Amino acid sequence: MATDIHDSTFERTTPAESTRARPARIADDAHALLAARQLAAAFAPEAAARDRDRRLPWAELDAFAASGLWAITVPREYGGAGVSSNTLAQVTAIIAAADGSLGQIPQNHFYALEVLRVGGRPEQQRFFYDRVLAGDRFGNALAETGHKDFKRRTRLTRGAAGWQVEGRKFYCTGALFAHWIPTLAVSEEDGRDVTYLVFIPRNAPGVEVIDDWDGFGQRITGSGSVQFDQVRVEPEWIVPFQTSFERPTTIGPVAQIMHAAIDLGQARGAFQAALQFVREHSRPWIDARVEHASQDPLTITAFGDLAVRLSAAEALLRRAGRFVDAAQAKPAERSVAEASIAVAEARALTTTVSLEAGSRLFELAGTAATLDGLGLDRFWRNARTHTLHDPVRWKYHAVGNFYLNDKHPPRHGAL
Known part of the structure; x- marks a missing residue:
């Protein structure tokens, strides 16, 4: 091929x-x-x-x-x-x-x-x-469901009419709104499966984008299904994927730093919403003996604690960006590993602070903040949904293994 x-x-x-x-x-x-x-x-x-x-x-x-x-x-x-x-x-x-x-x-x-x-x-x-x-947007058709393994079953094959893609994907964030759908597909070459990223036009015959995402968070990301039914593709749209992980590259760190940034943004949004609600609507607890909730000493302390954690997450994200830039400029085994670890450190903290900010919003704002019409629960729902993209426990493992045993993290798009 x-x-x-x-x-x-x-x-x-x-x-x-x-x-x-x-x-x-x-x-x-x-x-x-x-x-x-x-x-x-x-x-x-x-x-x-x-x-x-x-x-x-x-x-x-x-x-x-x-x-x-x-x-x-x-x-x-x-x-x-x-x-x-x-x-x-x-x-x-x-x-x-x-x-x-x-x-x-x-x-x-x-x-x-x-x-x-x-x-x-x-x-x-x-x-x-x-x-x-020119304004084209890329979506994605990377993940597949229905099996306990991570083996990709969407195939890239050559028929009488040329190359074609057949398969079904899920968690296809952005595909609904895209002009092109970059799709992971497997081609058999010399008796082994090789993975490619195939850029498929959204309006190509045989492409069906299904709006069936019903997660309780990130509700309008369009993260549903894409079906490919003998979709003909040009060879020019087929980009090597697997080989890019057989050498040190920054694909993984770049993917992950954006996930960390999404979580950080969720935390910032929840923090600002909590500040505004407490200042304008919340009542102080009776034992605080103050006129306004913003004067409650325990509330003040809790906001201070959350602000410190948010600042730490922001600092780690900026630090990770410097490591990723350095690895992009000079990709090597060590520089890419250091970038992956720096991003993993940022992801560990942004995951934690996004969930905490979304939850503590209600603890600090009080019962009135739970009224459905306000929609303040979206911060926690969005954070909880997005942080499930890949488990934070493996970030800590990768970081610990790097510092304790000098083990480089695996190179793949999920770290």
Whole structure:
């Protein structure tokens, strides 16, 4: 199959052009952060209503993409901003603080861009970078359910009409809103299975995106099913995946730092909501003998404790970004392992603080905060749902094994 891919050209491979306007161009890291803050301010007011009514965020995603933020990791030599990993994480956290679902939806878009940067051929990179700069969004079809093992059963095969994909995926965050669905598929080569990331047009014949996600959190991420029924794909859309983990690369750390950023954003959102509610609505406990809940000494102490934990998580995330940037610049066994561990440390703390902030919001705000119309429970529900992406207990194991036994963590997309 490799010969067919490498000998291919990029004729006849572009889906029908959209009439949408070309997105704004983000100039640099500072511009990206400014644009994220402006969007977050626009997204936050309706976040509770979107969650309550499960109102899919089509207009918000159009505005998100139009801002240029979905192209910020496209390298400068290809016309993008080429922002740092820290900026990518901060942009993600800023949006997630306003709306956890909107913060998560682009995660796999940026993951696919990193797979493309690491393993794609120059002509593939140019093609897909151009599509992103033009406003195309990537979803994902990576995970599969129904089996206790992690073996992928979606197949990439060659038939009389060319290459095709057959299979079913779940947890396909963003696929519902995407122009392309990067899909993990397995091809048999020389008696063994080899995994590729296949960029499949959302509107290709045989693609069915099913809106069947009914998790109690991250409700509007579109994380449902995708069915591929003999979907014909061009060889130009097939990017090596498995081989990118047979050498030290930053695909895993980049994927994970975004997950840490989503959790951090959820924590920030819950913390700010708790501050506002206690200041404006909560009553002090009778034994505090104060007029306002914000004067309750135990409430003040609890907020202080939570603020310290949040600041620590933010610091670890920024530190992790520096390690990821260093590994991207000079990928090697040690630099990639150090990046993975730094991100694992950040994920351990962002997981904890996002859950704690979502829960302590109610402890500090009081019974009135549980009224259904307020939608304040979304912070904990979103955090609990997203932090289940991969178990935090394995982060602690990876960190401990690295420092105690000098064991490098495994290279895969889940760390």
